[in-house]
Amino acid sequence: MASSGSDGQRLGRLLAHPGFARFLTARLAVSIGVQMQTVAVGWQIYAITHDPLDLGLIGLSQFLPFVLLVLPAGHVADRRNRARILTFCYTLEFFCALLLLAFTLSGLTVVWPVFAVMVLFGIARAFSMPAGQALLPNLVPLEHFSRAVAVNASTWQVSTIVGPALGGLIYLLGPDVVYGTVAVLLALAVILMFGVRVAPPAVHAEPPSWHTLLEGLRFVWQRKIILGAVSLDLFAVLFGGATALLPAYASDVLRVGPDGLGVLRAAPGVGAALIAVSFAWRPFTRRVGPLMFAGVALFGVATVVFGISESFVVSLIALTVLGGADMVSVYIRHLLVQLETPDAIRGRVSAVNAVFIGASNELGEFESGLTAAWWGLKPAVVVGGIASVAIAGLWMRWFPALRDMDRFPASRMREVTISGQPSPPAS
8 A cells, every 4th residue: 555655646746747747738638639530530531432542541641741751850859949849730730620620611522632631740740759759858857757658658548548439429410520629629739838848958069960860760770679679569560550440340340330430449548548557657667578579469469359350349359458568569669769868869769769650650551551452451450460470579589689678778878857957867
């Protein structure tokens, strides 16, 4: 009981940091809005075309501008105020929601305007991901950072539960109501981020160049444990992207409407939230490498089960397990990247990490849509799940240091900052 009370007190002290609390609330509002928007866009496009390839093109239209801009965006995050960058990105996402609302109210019968908005959304994400990831260590002391990562991840997972469920239910009133609600949530996030105060980054004597732009990529390449962690997540999710096909599964396999789609979309978030909350309450410290590989393997197995299921309940259970397994690798990867990166290049390293995440998610959506168009829905998902399990096995062989890692390595870089000042080592 004393330990639980101590954990609760630490969690309370973490949330007492005003910048972190505002950032967390803004991120929750944005994440819920984006999840609602994802359900509405997927259902609306599939209702117009009934082509699973178009579901993949939703991801591709976001990925192309994202991958082109994210490395320069990381460079910007190391030279400009990260909180202001995030505020601008949320403003652009608010504008995207207004455009989707306007297109829907005008009577949308073709899908290219939605893809155009998704390109703008990809641009916003290219700058928001490295800035947001690099900002987090500036908002809390180093000794609270692992718990902050788990709480931050929990917030995201709460949004993946609440957002899709709300999006599916509100869609019954019309997609315009969904997009209007999303716009309100994004406006709230912009207001909250205006109140986040962090010191500007240190002035860099070295002028911008290709050398400085690619510093993050070199950093990741030289640290094989980090390279193994981020690439494992990339390829496992790239081939196991079953969630991209949920609108087609809901409509053609499970025979449910947009409300059922919302529940299906929420299921991975339920599993992930359970894991994230447990990590936030009591972070684990042992058998880090084996747990990461076990999570990826279980992710693949759950994907296969979902692919062959024709039962709504079984599909929900499989998606819940899938989300929980994925959360394990997300948590480990994020801690490895942030704890081992000096603050001076954290934006650029976060940008490299964001490339891997974006490739696994948006490019994975395109891969799933393409293979579903070629092979059919079920074969595409089942083969993807088998590929994820195989990748876990290959990475265990190719990255033995990651496989055998027992504890998180002690951070060699103590430049984790609070408002721009060095943080004292954890006691």
